[in-house]
Amino acid sequence: MTTSLGAPPAPPAAVRSRQDRGLADRIALSAATRQGVHLRTADVHAWLAERRRVNAFQVDRIPFAELTQWRFEDGSGNLVHRSGRFFTVEGMRVVDRDGPGREWRQPVIRQPEIGILGILAKEFDGVLHFLMQAKMEPGNPNLLQLSPTVQATRSNYTKAHRGANVTLIDHFHRPDRHRVIVDVLQSEQGSWFFHKSNRNMIVETVGDVPELDDFRWLTLGQIAELLHEDDLVNMNARSVLACVPHQDTTPGALLSDAQLLSWFTGERSRHDVYAERVPLCSVSGWRRGKETIEHEEGRYFKVVAVSVRAGNREVVHWDQPLIEPVGVGVTAFLVRTIGGVPHVLVHARVEAGFLDTVELAPTVQCTPANHAHLPPRRRPPFLDAVLGAPASRIRYEAIHSEEGGRFLNARSRYLVVDANATEDGLDPPPGYAWVTPAQLSALTRHGHYLNVEARTLLACLNAGALRPQGGM
Numbered sequence: 001m002t003t004s005l006g007a008p009p010a011p012p013a014a015v016r017s018r019q020d021r022g023l024a025d026r027i028a029l030s031a032a033t034r035q036g037v038h039l040r041t042a043d044v045h046a047w048l049a050e051r052r053r054v055n056a057f058q059v060d061r062i063p064f065a066e067l068t069q070w071r072f073e074d075g076s077g078n079l080v081h082r083s084g085r086f087f088t089v090e091g092m093r094v095v096d097r098d099g100p101g102r103e104w105r106q107p108v109i110r111q112p113e114i115g116i117l118g119i120l121a122k123e124f125d126g127v128l129h130f131l132m133q134a135k136m137e138p139g140n141p142n143l144l145q146l147s148p149t150v151q152a153t154r155s156n157y158t159k160a161h162r163g164a165n166v167t168l169i170d171h172f173h174r175p176d177r178h179r180v181i182v183d184v185l186q187s188e189q190g191s192w193f194f195h196k197s198n199r200n201m202i203v204e205t206v207g208d209v210p211e212l213d214d215f216r217w218l219t220l221g222q223i224a225e226l227l228h229e230d231d232l233v234n235m236n237a238r239s240v241l242a243c244v245p246h247q248d249t250t251p252g253a254l255l256s257d258a259q260l261l262s263w264f265t266g267e268r269s270r271h272d273v274y275a276e277r278v279p280l281c282s283v284s285g286w287r288r289g290k291e292t293i294e295h296e297e298g299r300y301f302k303v304v305a306v307s308v309r310a311g312n313r314e315v316v317h318w319d320q321p322l323i324e325p326v327g328v329g330v331t332a333f334l335v336r337t338i339g340g341v342p343h344v345l346v347h348a349r350v351e352a353g354f355l356d357t358v359e360l361a362p363t364v365q366c367t368p369a370n371h372a373h374l375p376p377r378r379r380p381p382f383l384d385a386v387l388g389a390p391a392s393r394i395r396y397e398a399i400h401s402e403e404g405g406r407f408l409n410a411r412s413r414y415l416v417v418d419a420n421a422t423e424d425g426l427d428p429p430p431g432y433a434w435v436t437p438a439q440l441s442a443l444t445r446h447g448h449y450l451n452v453e454a455r456t457l458l459a460c461l462n463a464g465a466l467r468p469q470g471g472m
Contacts, residue, residue: 017382018363022163024247027128027245028126029126030129030219030245030264031301031339035127035221036218036219036222037125037127037310038124039218041225044146044226047134048146052144056309056311057144058308058309059309059313060295061305062291062315062319063305064079067305068319069081069082069320072363075281076352077281077282077288079160079280079321086153086235086320087110089321090279091278091279091281091282092105092194092277092317094106094274095274095277096272098270098272105172106280107280107323107330108193108353108433109193109197109323109406111153113154113258114185115199116150116151116172116201117200117237117240118443119202120150120168120171120202120209121181122206122217128220129217130149131168131209132216133146133150136302138405138408139408140404145231145233146233146234146237148236150169151405152169157399168175169266172201177298180201180203181470182200183200183201183454184243184444184445186452186455187451188452189351189353190338190451191224191352192323192406194275195354197431198236198238200239200242204260210405220241221464224464229398230399231400233400234401235254235452235456237405238455238456239262239455240265242450242462243444245441246461248438251438252339253343253435254338254340254343255433255434264433265452267348268357268358273352273354280402287439291304301323302324303321304321304322305322305325305413306320308320308409322407323406324406326367327368328411329411329412330364330365330366330367331362331364331415331456332386332415333362333363333454334419336419336421343380343437345365345433347362347364347432358441359449360440362457363382364381364382366383381429389415394417396414396457397413398413399415400412412453437458440458441462
């Protein structure tokens with residue numbers, strides 16, 4: 001076998017195996033280290049409060065007519081940026097041919113460019129630390145949350161906004177391949193985005209990194225502690241952290257890897273769902289007012305407009321549309337021990353905006369208010385079991401925000417709940433399967449297997465954020 005001119009040959013498989021074990025050990029040490037060398041976990045809140053004080057943040061709702069950089073396009077009615085970049089709010093037509101034919105239309109965000117979600121890693125005193133940013137996003141309920149080192153669309157880092165350079169982007173734009181820990185395309189919400197992907201990355205550096213006020217180094221153990229806090233670690237950080245290559249310390253699974261992949265391939269094959277972009281003005285069942293585009297029955301979400309000021313962003317003043325969900329979501333894994341090995345119940349979930357129609361999702365993922373009018377048999381499976389679970393069966397619980405750059409006050413109650421053995425047996429209904437967290441971690445090395453909500457819960461599981469079984 002030959003290699004390209006100037007490229008070093010790939011290390012033998014045995015060497016790669018030792019390298020992988022070495023990385024797994026370093027990851028495990030970082031996860032076990034609950035105090036970093038730069039910032040105590042207890043001081044993170046004070047640091048974030050200080051960044052809020054010194055930076056001017058303001059978000060105001062405005063009528064669509066006051067948008068200065070956006071307009072409703074003639075003919076299509078799509079909401080577009082005047083530069084033709086960033087994203088558009090368009091219509092989506094969905095035909096679900098499974099069972100009785102269903103068809104609906106809805107607004108959807110189309111953002112074809114792939115952004116970078118990158119976390120920089122570096123070893124201090126023999127322990128891997130990860131550089132987290134205190135980043136303002138207009139849709140966050142508390143504005144400022146912990147984000148990846150770099151969180152930027154292509155329009156951002158190519159400076160389509162004519163603003164400042166994206167800080168530390170050079171570590172991720174053309175990374176040294178020998179320093180890459182994670183590099184994979186992952187999806188975002190298929191109910192609100194049309195075919196949206198981001199590049200999730202972790203890159204290690206051995207060089208000097210400038211000390212910047214809005215950035216702090218934290219261990220995985222510190223981040224695990226912070227994942228118990230509401231609205232603190234943002235969605236993009238959770239997505240990247242889910243892809244960290246943790247070592248499988250509890251081998252053994254109800255389904256073998258081959259059986260899991262076969263089941264999932266069958267789920268993707270059996271669903272017959274067609275989705276296409278259509279003009280926003282053709283979306284029936286939705287009405288456009290001066291300040292909102294909303295469903296005629298008041299469900300699901302709204303499209304709104306905001307004016308933003310942020311002193312520490314590449315552009316300090318801008319306006320944009322955002323999607324605002326109606327109600328707080330519930331997102332949960334049921335978990336149980338099978339043969340001495342923890343398993344979670346995953347759902348092969350259809351979302352029209354996914355590239356491949358189906359991705360693995362939590363056991364429950366919905367906004368209960370959208371289903372309150374339905375009879376029990378038509379409510380999402382396991383929803384009532386999760387909502388009715390006593391405190392003794394709740395292993396993890398926190399409210400996390402979704403992506404604050406596109407969604408306004410989008411929050412979900414994330415839970416890991418012990419399954420009741422008398423109710424939730426080993427033979428789940430069609431579309432569900434018991435799998436191990438290690439199997440899910442392996443799938444995150446590839447794009448479009450786990451949806452973003454499942455990745456949030458996997459990040460919490462891998463970080464050891466669960467409470468002891470059977471009580472608080």
